[in-house]
Amino acid sequence: xxxxxxxxxLMAPLxxxxxxxxxxxxxxxxxxxxxxxxxxxxxxxAEDVHFLAADSPDLIARKLLRTNLSDLAAMGARPIxxxxxxxxxxxxxxxxxxxxxxxxxxxxxxxxISLLGGDTIANPQGRLTLSLTLFxxxxxxxxxxxSGANVGDLIAVSGTIGDAAxxxxxxxxxxxxxxxxxxxxxxxxxxxxQPRLDLxxxxxxxxxxxxxxxxxxxxxxxxxxxxxxxxxxxxxxxVPLSAAASDLLDKNxxxxxxxxxGGDDYELLFSFDPANERQVRAVARRAGVDxxxxxxxxxxRSVRVSGRDGETISVLDAGWRYxx
Amino acid sequence: xxxxxxxxxLMAPLxxxxxxxxxxxxxxxxxxxxxxxxxxxxxxxAEDVHFLAADSPDLIARKLLRTNLSDLAAMGARPIxxxxxxxxxxxxxxxxxxxxxxxxxxxxxxxxISLLGGDTIANPQGRLTLSLTLFxxxxxxxxxxxSGANVGDLIAVSGTIGDAAxxxxxxxxxxxxxxxxxxxxxxxxxxxxQPRLDLxxxxxxxxxxxxxxxxxxxxxxxxxxxxxxxxxxxxxxxVPLSAAASDLLDKNxxxxxxxxxGGDDYELLFSFDPANERQVRAVARRAGVDxxxxxxxxxxRSVRVSGRDGETISVLDAGWRYxx
Numbered sequence: 001x002x003x004x005x006x007x008x009x010l011m012a013p014l015x016x017x018x019x020x021x022x023x024x025x026x027x028x029x030x031x032x033x034x035x036x037x038x039x040x041x042x043x044x045x046a047e048d049v050h051f052l053a054a055d056s057p058d059l060i061a062r063k064l065l066r067t068n069l070s071d072l073a074a075m076g077a078r079p080i081x082x083x084x085x086x087x088x089x090x091x092x093x094x095x096x097x098x099x100x101x102x103x104x105x106x107x108x109x110x111x112x113i114s115l116l117g118g119d120t121i122a123n124p125q126g127r128l129t130l131s132l133t134l135f136x137x138x139x140x141x142x143x144x145x146x147s148g149a150n151v152g153d154l155i156a157v158s159g160t161i162g163d164a165a166x167x168x169x170x171x172x173x174x175x176x177x178x179x180x181x182x183x184x185x186x187x188x189x190x191x192x193x194q195p196r197l198d199l200x201x202x203x204x205x206x207x208x209x210x211x212x213x214x215x216x217x218x219x220x221x222x223x224x225x226x227x228x229x230x231x232x233x234x235x236x237x238x239v240p241l242s243a244a245a246s247d248l249l250d251k252n253x254x255x256x257x258x259x260x261x262g263g264d265d266y267e268l269l270f271s272f273d274p275a276n277e278r279q280v281r282a283v284a285r286r287a288g289v290d291x292x293x294x295x296x297x298x299x300x301r302s303v304r305v306s307g308r309d310g311e312t313i314s315v316l317d318a319g320w321r322y323x324x
Numbered sequence: 325x326x327x328x329x330x331x332x333x334l335m336a337p338l339x340x341x342x343x344x345x346x347x348x349x350x351x352x353x354x355x356x357x358x359x360x361x362x363x364x365x366x367x368x369x370a371e372d373v374h375f376l377a378a379d380s381p382d383l384i385a386r387k388l389l390r391t392n393l394s395d396l397a398a399m400g401a402r403p404i405x406x407x408x409x410x411x412x413x414x415x416x417x418x419x420x421x422x423x424x425x426x427x428x429x430x431x432x433x434x435x436x437i438s439l440l441g442g443d444t445i446a447n448p449q450g451r452l453t454l455s456l457t458l459f460x461x462x463x464x465x466x467x468x469x470x471s472g473a474n475v476g477d478l479i480a481v482s483g484t485i486g487d488a489a490x491x492x493x494x495x496x497x498x499x500x501x502x503x504x505x506x507x508x509x510x511x512x513x514x515x516x517x518q519p520r521l522d523l524x525x526x527x528x529x530x531x532x533x534x535x536x537x538x539x540x541x542x543x544x545x546x547x548x549x550x551x552x553x554x555x556x557x558x559x560x561x562x563v564p565l566s567a568a569a570s571d572l573l574d575k576n577x578x579x580x581x582x583x584x585x586g587g588d589d590y591e592l593l594f595s596f597d598p599a600n601e602r603q604v605r606a607v608a609r610r611a612g613v614d615x616x617x618x619x620x621x622x623x624x625r626s627v628r629v630s631g632r633d634g635e636t637i638s639v640l641d642a643g644w645r646y647x648x
Contacts, residue, residue, distance in 0.1 A: 019361075024551050025469050026395040026535065027365035029462070032356055037343075040440070041351035042407040042457060046447040071350040083366040085409075087453045116364070119455075123370040127450030129411045131443075133366060133457040138353070145349050211350065227348050 001094050003120050010101045017081050017114035028116040030080070036137040039077035043067045047089070047128040051191075052171065057096050059191050060130070061103030066193040067214065068134035069111060070266040073200035074212040076144035077136035081116040085131035087123035111197070142204045144270075146227035149209035153271035155232055155295040156280070158196045160242040161217050163189035165262020166255065175248070175255075182244035189242075193266035199291075202283035203270060210270035216263040221303045224269060231300030236260065236307050240292040260305065260313075271297055325418050327444050334425040341405050341438035352440040354404070360461040363401035367391045371413070371452040375515075376495065381420050383515050384454070385427030390517040391538065392458035393435060394590040397524035398536040400468035401460035405440040409455035411447035435521070466528045468594075470551035473533035477595035479556055479619040480604070482520045484566040485541050487513035489586020490579065499572070499579075506568035513566075517590035523615075526607035527594060534594035540587040545627045548593060555624030560584065560631050564616040584629065584637070595621055 001009075012023045019029045032038050043064070047053055051060045065082065072079050084104070108114060116135070123129060138144075149155075167190030169175035170183050177183045196212075203210060209228050213220045217239065225232045236256060241249065249255050272280050277293075284291040305313040325333075336347045343353045356362050367388070371377055375384045389406065396403050408428070432438060440459070447453060462468075473479075491514030493499035494507050501507045520536075527534060533552050537544045541563065549556045560580065565573065573579050596604050601617075608615040629637040 021469060024471060025399070027363055027399050027401070029399075029467070030362045030364065031464075032362065038354040038356065038362060039351050040354065040407065040457075040459075042409055042441060042443050042455075044409045044411055044443045044445045044455065046411050046445055046450055046453075048449060049446055075349070075351050075353075077351070083364065083457060085366055085368045085455045087368055087370050087411075089450075117366060119366050119368045121368045121370055122373055123451065123453060125372060125451055126370055126413075126453060127447060129370075129447060129450060129453040131366075131368065131409045131455035133364075133407060135364075140355075143353075145345065147348060 006097060006120060010097060011115060014104055014108060014115035017116055020114060020116045023117060030135060032137050035140050037140055039072055039075050039136045039138050040133060041068050041071035042133045044131045057099030058103030061100045062107045062192060064130050064132050065104065065107045066195050067266065068132050069195035069197060070193055070212040072134060072136040073195045073197045074144065074210050074268055075138060076200045076204035077138040078201060079111055079113045079134060079136040081114040081135055083116055083133045084118040086120045087126060087129040088120065089126055089128045090124045144200065144204055144207060144210045146209055146211050146224050149224060149228035149230060149271035149297050151230055151297050151299050153208055153297040154274050154293050155271050155297065156291045156293045157267050157269050158199055158289045158291050159267040160240045160245065161265055161267060162245050162259025162262055163242050164264035165258045166245055166248060177244060177248060179247065182247060185244045190264060195266060196268045196289055198287035199268055199284060199289045202287050206276055206279055206283060207270040207272045210268055213265040213267050213269050214263055216261040218261050218303055218305060220269055225301065225303055229301060231298045232295055232303045233298055234295035234305045236305055236313060238292060238294045330421060330444060334421060335439060338428055338432060338439035341440055344438060344440045347441060354459060356461050359464050361464055363396055363399050363460045363462050364457060365392050365395035366457045368455045381423035382427030385424045386431045386516060388454050388456050389428065389431045390519050392456050393519035393521060394517055394536040396458060396460040397519045397521045398468065398534050398592055399462060400524045400528035401462040402525060403435055403437045403458060403460040405438040405459055407440055407457045408442040410444045411450060411453040412444065413450055413452045414448045468524065468528055468531060468534045470533055470535050470548050473548060473552035473554060473595035473621050475554055475621050475623050477532055477621040478598050478617050479595050479621065480615045480617045481591050481593050482523055482613045482615050483591040484564045484569065485589055485591060486569050486583025486586055487566050488588035489582045490569055490572060501568060501572060503571065506571060509568045514588060519590060520592045520613055522611035523592055523608060523613045526611055530600055530603055530607060531594040531596045534592055537589040537591050537593050538587055540585040542585050542627055542629060544593055549625065549627055553625060555622045556619055556627045557622055558619035558629045560629055560637060562616060562618045
C-alpha cells in the first residue's frame, strides 16, 4: 500500500468536513463560526514513550486523538477536526493501518469531528512516531487558560486521579491488584483518556483558570500556580480516588506518590470563585462528570500539599518526598 | 535542558503572535481576518529520509518550515503562524536545539510568521522526527487547488526543475559537477526550498489549478491531471533548467529522468486560460519569479511527456522509461 492508496482507501472516508477537500490537496481550509476564534493544539506520541509496542492500533489512535481533545477541553473549546501525521516504522503493515484508522473513525463519531488532512512518511530506521493537530472553536471574549486564578479561589478536579499512572504499572506487571476487574479498569484509564469536553465548555466564563492534568496532579498544579502567580494549597486526603486506586492505597500507602505525581490523568484541574460553587456543580452535573474540591489559592508562588495526617508533602523536580 | 526550559528560553521568544499566549498554555487561538478562510497544512520530516544526519539544525528547521510554506503557496494563502512538533532522539543537545530554533527565527522573520505552539517529546530509541502545522489565510470565494484545470489550459512551472534531485546526488557524492559553484548551487536547492508565496497569492482567481512540486514534476503533473480529470501534455525540451542542471545534462542525457521525476523542487505547477497569459506573466514579474510554459491540458486522464526528439516518455510507478 503506497501513500496514495492509504489516503484514498483508508483516510479519505474519514474526511467528512468540506474543508478537507476529500484529501485531494496538500492543505485544508476551515471557516470559523461568526463570533468565534479558532483554538488549536498539537500533541505527539512515540512508541515506548507514550504507548507500548503491543498496544492495539485502534487504541493508539484513540489515545492520540483524546490527549489532544483533552487540551481543547481545558480551553473550553468545541472540537471540529484534525490533521494527523504518521512517521511509520518498518513494522506497520496494512492491517495495522486499518486498525489505526478504525480507532480514528470510532472517536471521530463519538466526538463529532472530521479528519481534515495530514502527512504520512516512512521512518524505516526509527520508531513509530505520531503527531496530531486538533482544531476547535470557542466564543470570542471568553477564555479558559492556566493564568487567571485569583487568591481565594477554590481548586477542583474532575473524575478520579492516579488511575492511569497505576494502570501503567499494572500493564508493566509492576503492580498486581488483588481484584482482576480493578486491574482492567486501571489499565483502561491509561490506554483511553476521557477528555472532559462538556465540562470545559460549561466552565467558560465561570472558571478563572483551567488545564488538563497530563504531567501529574502536582506538576500541573505548579503550572497553574506559576501562570496565575499564586500558591495552590491542596489536601491529599481530598484527592478523588477510584475504587481500584483506593483499594491499592489501603494496602500500600506509598502509592500515593504515584497518584499525585504520575500523570496521564487527562482530568481538568480548575479554579473558581467560592461564590459560584453551586453553578460550577450544576455545570458538572449537566456534563455528567464528578468534580471534587481539593484545595484553594493563596498569595505566594508554590504548591503545598498536606498529607493525610496534616503534614506537608513537597514535590521536587525528580519526584516527591515528605519534608516534615 | 528540560521541556519547560526549552519552551521558556528558546521557543517563547519566537511566539510573537498574541494567539500563542506566550506558549504558557497547551493550545493557541487564532482569529481569521473578516472575509477570509483559514488554510492549513502539515508536513513531517524524518532523519535520513527528508534530511541528512550531518545537515546543520538551522537548515533542517528552515526546510521543515519551507516545505509547509510551499503548500500554502500552492493554495494562494498568506502564511500566519505554525505549530512545531519535535520527537528528539538521544543525540540532540542544547547546541543542536539552539541551532534549530535559530533556523526557525531566521525564516519567521523572512516570511512574517510566528510560532503559535507545539509539542516536544523524547524519542530516545527512535530517529529525529519533526512535524509542522502551518496556518495561513486566503480570501473567501477564491481558491487554488489541484482540481479546476480546463481542457485547453496552458501548464506552467515556476523557477527551474530538477536542481534539488541533482543536488541530493551531489551531496551523496553520486554526482560530481565539473564546476564547484554548480555543485554548491544544486546542494543548496536540495537543502533550502524557495516557497513561491507571492506567485501563489498573485495567481488566486487567475490560475485554474495549482500545486507545488514535491514528489517530482511528472508524479505531481499526474496528481493535477487526476484531480482535474484531464490529460497533461508536457514537452521535456521546454522544462526550465538551471545553468548547473543544463551543464550536467549536456554531459549525461540520462539525468533527464532525475530532473523530471526526482522531486523536492517546491516550484509551483499551474494551469491557466491562454487568454490570460499576459496577466499571468505580469503576476510572475511582480513576484520576481520566472515562469515557463511547459505544456497544455487535453481531454483524457494521463500525463504524456514528449522527449527532446519528439518521442513519448512514459513514467511508471517505480520510475520512468521510454516507451517508443
